[in-house]
Amino acid sequence: MSDEDYHAVASYLLAACELPLAPHVARYLDGRGVYADADATGVCGLPTDTAPLVATLLATFERGNLESAGVLRPGHDALDWPASCLLIPWRDRFGRITCIQRRRLDAGVPKYRFPRGRAPRAPFGVELLADALRFDGPDAEVVIVEGAIDCLARRRVARHRAERAAVLGVYSASTPCEGMPLDLLAGRRVVLALDDDKAGEQACNALASALHGVAGELVRERPGGAKDWGDALGQGAA
Numbered sequence: 001m002s003d004e005d006y007h008a009v010a011s012y013l014l015a016a017c018e019l020p021l022a023p024h025v026a027r028y029l030d031g032r033g034v035y036a037d038a039d040a041t042g043v044c045g046l047p048t049d050t051a052p053l054v055a056t057l058l059a060t061f062e063r064g065n066l067e068s069a070g071v072l073r074p075g076h077d078a079l080d081w082p083a084s085c086l087l088i089p090w091r092d093r094f095g096r097i098t099c100i101q102r103r104r105l106d107a108g109v110p111k112y113r114f115p116r117g118r119a120p121r122a123p124f125g126v127e128l129l130a131d132a133l134r135f136d137g138p139d140a141e142v143v144i145v146e147g148a149i150d151c152l153a154r155r156r157v158a159r160h161r162a163e164r165a166a167v168l169g170v171y172s173a174s175t176p177c178e179g180m181p182l183d184l185l186a187g188r189r190v191v192l193a194l195d196d197d198k199a200g201e202q203a204c205n206a207l208a209s210a211l212h213g214v215a216g217e218l219v220r221e222r223p224g225g226a227k228d229w230g231d232a233l234g235q236g237a238a
Helices: 003-018 023-032 035-040 051-060 063-068 126-136 148-160 198-211 226-232
Strands: 085-091 097-104 141-146 165-170 189-192 217-220
Touching: 003 051, 003 063, 003 085, 003 097, 023 035, 023 085, 023 148, 035 148, 051 063, 085 148, 126 165, 141 148, 141 198, 148 165, 189 198, 198 217
Parallel strands: 141 165, 141 189, 189 217
Antiparallel strands: 085 097
């Protein structure tokens, strides 16, 4: 489906799920200490009873578009994801939703899933980067982490440390440079805070190569993932 049609379906879906948040969704976001940051970026969860949501979607959009967007299971009046699910919108730098990632909150696998045939085209938070850097000034740094939830957690850490920092989350350690806004990183201090594992190291090497001659300074931060950031702030994480 077209990007415009996908954005329309995704925007409507998120608005319908926005309030009130299901208790299990609120508990998860509160437990990670990212409730406010998640709400500000449109991260939300499915209602406990999804039947009214499905009926509203079918009354508003063509079934084919809902199926093409990966919202409805083909041939069924049911969502193509578990009810216990977090919805994470990934946007381009102009704010258009390019895909909605699902994060299961039960024990099922895979824990994270993107819609069939769609993937992010830029890091999580890229739509906020230009304004954040203008607000914080020319000395503000950019921190790059893995994933949307780590991005939200690292933003909270930046506030806790009183850092002037904008945070981006790459969607995959295997393709960390996808859609990276090099023009906005030019001359900046860039902190590579991807996971402290083999995949994270390889991703940092790829980013360092892409940012060589672009960033004013490159620094490696080894957080061990958002769990360590959460522990430092007295929050649990998973």
